[in-house]
Amino acid sequence: MTAPSRPLATGRAAVIAGIGSYVPPDVVTNEDLTRRLDTSDEWIRSRTGIATRHVVSPGTATSDLAVEAGARALKSAGGEDADAVVLATTTPxxxxxxxxxxxxxxxxxTGVPAFDVAAVCTGFLYGLASASGLIAAGIADRVLLVAADAFTTIIDPGDRTTxxxxxxxxxxxxxxxxxxxxxxxxGPLVLGSDGGRSDLIEVPAGGSRQRxxxxxxxxxxxxxxMQGRDTYRHAVERMTAASVEAVERRGWTMDGVDRFAAHQANARILxxxxxxLEIPDERRLSNIEHVGNTGGASLPLLLSQAAxxxxxxxxxxxLLTAFGGGLAWGATALHWPELDPL
Incomplete structure (x- = not known):
């Protein structure tokens, strides 16, 4: 079950003051993939909604992507430093x-508290909760939250499904x-998990269990x-339920939502x-056609580009929502602030 509903927080809150994003310059098209996989542009588009995606070049790591996006977010927020850093990633x-x-x-x-959050594609929302907690507790006044993934480094290049x-x-x-x-x-943030179905999305080797x-x-x-069919069902159910709860806890109605931003898993799930949720097409934000599924980076990358x-x-x-391995899911709702996105 999703955690019990709680009232909207009062007192010290975390407020978005800057936003930035980055994708590596190398682009892989569907046509590129057809040269090494048993697939076609039509098959990929019809099942995922993706036409192109950005991929890291040899030697580029998650931290390289995170530094670029983080620097842009700091500049967007006026160039001031942060006194804590949270990184949401599945590919440290x-x-x-x-x-x-x-x-x-x-x-x-250097010298500020800095730590990773591992919640796969829901990492940005879990990171928001962590960063908000640092601010609410008075540990930090400004937190840089980065969600970054070099997801192609853990994908089998010969697996057509991923x-x-x-x-x-x-x-x-x-x-x-x-x-x-x-x-x-x-806020409020709605978060949930179901470790009983962790087998649906996993990297089997490399951790202490296998070692x-x-x-x-x-x-x-x-x-x-990833077990696609079961993942699809859980993703739709969990993101829908979390979204409804987030809107209700905010005191809104679904027909009052101006923009719906969901983790860019694939076009069918979206x-x-x-x-x-009965949200019309013109209120749905998406960038999956040109960037694919970027894991935890998906939501902030989408928000930055849309801004x-x-x-x-x-x-x-x-309204924001996401679903990923764990299983983990979440949602939140907020008024978009005045920003200079980079």
């Missing part, structure tokens, strides 16, 4: 240590201490796996959730 540079301290150091934020979907990118926001009633204030078993893992076990091109404007009521 190393199993140990966390990647966030390296990102902080490269951004000139290689056509996943891509790489990063998005970031700067959160400042503010008032719960002002535009950009985060302590004494069994050598096959090469294929180091790649990301359409199914929006249809269940840049005018689809997302100051004062609009925005």
């Amino acid at each position: 540079d190393h199993t140990c240590p966390a990647t966030a301290p390296a990102v902080a150091a490269r951004l000139g934020l 290689a056509v979907i996943f891509a790489d990118g990063a998005g970031a926001v700067v959160l400042r201490a503010g008032d719960p009633g002002e535009p950009g204030a985060v 302590s078993s004494g069994r050598a893992a096959g090469p294929e076990e180091h790649y990301f796996r 359409a199914a959730v929006a249809d269940r 840049q091109d005018g689809r997302l404007t100051t004062g609009q009521k925005v």
Whole structure:
């Protein structure tokens, strides 16, 4: 079950003060994929809605993407430093240590608290909860939250079911201490998980479970796996329910939502959730056609690009939702603030 409903917070709140995004320059088209996979442009488009995706070049890591997006978010927020860094990622540079301290150091934020959040495609929303907690507790006044994934580094290039979907990118926001009633204030956040179905989305090898078993893992076990049909069902159900709860806890009605931003999993899931919520096409934000599924980076990357091109404007009521491995899911609703997106 999703966590019990709680009233809208009062007191010190986390407010979005800046936003930035970055995708690596290398682009892979559907036609490129047909040269090495048994697929076609029509098959990929009809099942995923994707035409192109950005991928890291050899030697590029998640931290490289995170630093670019983080720097842009800091500039968007006026160029001031942050006093904490949170990185949501499924593809850290190393199993140990966390990647966030390296990102902080490269951004000139050495000495501030910095840590990773692992919630797969729901990482940005879990990161919002973590960053908001730092601000609410008075630990930080300004937090840089980055969601970045080099997802193609854990995808089997020969697996048609995943290689056509996943891509790489990063998005970031700067959160400042503010008032719960002002535009950009985060919350309430609806979060949930179901570890009983962790088998639906996983990388089997590389962790302590496999390492302590004494069994050598096959090469294929180091790649990301997803049971598509069951994942689709859970994603639609969980994002729909979380979205309804987030809107209700905000005191809104669904027909008052101006923009709906969902994790860009695939076009079919996005359409199914929006249809269940009865949100019309013109209120749905999407960029999956050109960037694919970028994991935890999906939501902030979408928000940044939509703010840049005018689809997302100051004062609009925005509903965010995501679903990913864990299983984990979440949603929140907020008024979009006045920003200079980069």
